[in-house]
Amino acid sequence: MQNCDLITSHPEPRTLLISRSMSFSACHRLHSNFLSDEENKNIFGKCNNPNGHGHNYKVTVTLRGKVDPVTGMVMNLTDLKKYMEESIMVPLDHSNVDKDVPYFRNVVSTVENITVFIWEELRKRIPAGLLYEVCVDETDSNKAVYRGE
Numbered sequence: 031m032q033n034c035d036l037i038t039s040h041p042e043p044r045t046l047l048i049s050r051s052m053s054f055s056a057c058h059r060l061h062s063n064f065l066s067d068e069e070n071k072n073i074f075g076k077c078n079n080p081n082g083h084g085h086n087y088k089v090t091v092t093l094r095g096k097v098d099p100v101t102g103m104v105m106n107l108t109d110l111k112k113y114m115e116e117s118i119m120v121p122l123d124h125s126n127v128d129k130d131v132p133y134f135r136n137v138v139s140t141v142e143n144i145t146v147f148i149w150e151e152l153r154k155r156i157p158a159g160l161l162y163e164v165c166v167d168e169t170d171s172n173k174a175v176y177r178g179e
């Protein structure tokens with residue numbers, strides 16, 4: 031047995047988490063079509079201002095899977111980059127989330143719902159069972175994490 035075999039040999043392929051991050055900029059307004067103007071103002075406060083406001087969102091996508099013994103990869107991170115560009119950058123970057131993204135026509139653009147939207151978009155593209163977690167930082171203080179439950 032050679033030295034490199036000693037390092038990598040294991041009875042079964044090892045299971046790891048791998049992650050990639052990407053940032054996008056967008057504006058939004060917290061507003062529910064199912065509430066009155068007064069209720070919207072009471073619940074969402076300054077974030078209900080009709081002029082909207084913007085964020086630089088940071089999204090981290092984590093996959094969980096077995097390392098292919100030949101390639102040494104759970105998934106090629108360059109492929110993950112492509113899936114993230116299609117799922118995050120194309121629909122959301124430099125958008126007015128509430129007006130430009132049909133999903134948010136009747137869904138409030140909270141960081142929770144944006145995180146679920148991104149999960150659903152990624153799920154259409156990433157091979158079954160690999161997507162583990164989507165984390166969206168809306169500000170330095172506010173974030174949401176979704177694992178598909």
Ligand SMILES: Nc1nc2c(c(=O)[nH]1)N=C([C@H](O)[C@H](O)COP(=O)(O)OP(=O)(O)OP(=O)(O)O)CN2
Pocket residue numbers: 060077085139140141142168169171172
């Ligand atoms: N559960 C949620 N609550 C709030 C969300 C959200 O997405 N989910 N979003 C907002 C606002 O849109 C905004 O993004 C953050 O508001 P806030 O934390 O009040 O931001 P500040 O600029 O005041 O940040 P400071 O940390 O106070 O500087 C609100 N709530």
Ligand SMILES: [Zn+2]
Pocket residue numbers: 058077083084085
């Ligand atoms: Zn906001």
